[in-house]
Amino acid sequence: MSDGNTDVPRHIVSEALGPGLPALVPAGEYEACPVTQTLQMLGDKWTLLVVMMLAERPHRYNELRRRVEGISQRMLTRTLRVLEEDGIVTRTVFPTVPPGVEYALSDRGRDLLVPLAGLADWVVRGQAA
Amino acid sequence: MSDGNTDVPRHIVSEALGPGLPALVPAGEYEACPVTQTLQMLGDKWTLLVVMMLAERPHRYNELRRRVEGISQRMLTRTLRVLEEDGIVTRTVFPTVPPGVEYALSDRGRDLLVPLAGLADWVVRGQAA
DNA sequence: CTGTATCCCCGAAGATACTG
DNA sequence: CAGTATCTTCGGGGATACAG
Numbered sequence: 001m002s003d004g005n006t007d008v009p010r011h012i013v014s015e016a017l018g019p020g021l022p023a024l025v026p027a028g029e030y031e032a033c034p035v036t037q038t039l040q041m042l043g044d045k046w047t048l049l050v051v052m053m054l055a056e057r058p059h060r061y062n063e064l065r066r067r068v069e070g071i072s073q074r075m076l077t078r079t080l081r082v083l084e085e086d087g088i089v090t091r092t093v094f095p096t097v098p099p100g101v102e103y104a105l106s107d108r109g110r111d112l113l114v115p116l117a118g119l120a121d122w123v124v125r126g127q128a129a
Numbered sequence: 130m131s132d133g134n135t136d137v138p139r140h141i142v143s144e145a146l147g148p149g150l151p152a153l154v155p156a157g158e159y160e161a162c163p164v165t166q167t168l169q170m171l172g173d174k175w176t177l178l179v180v181m182m183l184a185e186r187p188h189r190y191n192e193l194r195r196r197v198e199g200i201s202q203r204m205l206t207r208t209l210r211v212l213e214e215d216g217i218v219t220r221t222v223f224p225t226v227p228p229g230v231e232y233a234l235s236d237r238g239r240d241l242l243v244p245l246a247g248l249a250d251w252v253v254r255g256q257a258a
Numbered sequence: 259c260t261g262t263a264t265c266c267c268c269g270a271a272g273a274t275a276c277t278g
Numbered sequence: 279c280a281g282t283a284t285c286t287t288c289g290g291g292g293a294t295a296c297a298g
Binding site for chain 2: 011012013014015016017020021023024025026027030031033034035036038039040041042043045046048049052053055056066067068069070086087108111112113114115116117118119120121122123124125126127129
């Protein structure tokens, strides 16, 4: 980010694990950090639940809506859109009447399950202690 | 959570990876999910940055404050308190005049760096694509 | 130096009505 | 069925003053 001499985008985690954080971390560096952004998205009220449901099997829109008690249309749509933009879920429209839309985990979405399980392990180990 | 027949607390990730999510996920199950809570905390505006700074070396309170451009006292204190309550950082008071307080990563905090690096890897691989 | 207490603002999330 | 549009509400986060 502040270097500009690599083609791989830097972020707080890699800077800290690698060359070290700058003496003064500029405002905006952490907001632009893609890892923080990912954490934020996954920490959204509904995101993780939706991801894990799609990890089981693909779901239709209203199927998700019925299964997740209390979610509003607006929030389900928004959650799915963000996940789609991030390449974690795919959206497939079946041109039937009435139209059906199926949401499923992409390859990248399934890859996410691995580090997620690692984090979940850490959480569980902490609860035991 | 909904079982009650194990002593290890269930959460969305383990339910999905294991026996499967219920047909109707009750409102409150995801809010109580410790993995979501962890993701939420790590996704806070300043948390990850503070964690990675303490991963480099212990810091004094004002040292963190000066190094993180734009953070308010309120937010730095709040961030550190939450991390301390979660057992991720330790707080050591030196009874000097004026008093000095050192924040450092606990063993559990250092353990967190591993799954965090895994997630960061996933993020970076996604950016390359 | 290391905080706490208070007030304020703005954007995320919810409720509801409507549409292709 | 699968959304969008609009309004409202709520809490995270910032600014500032004060304290041990």
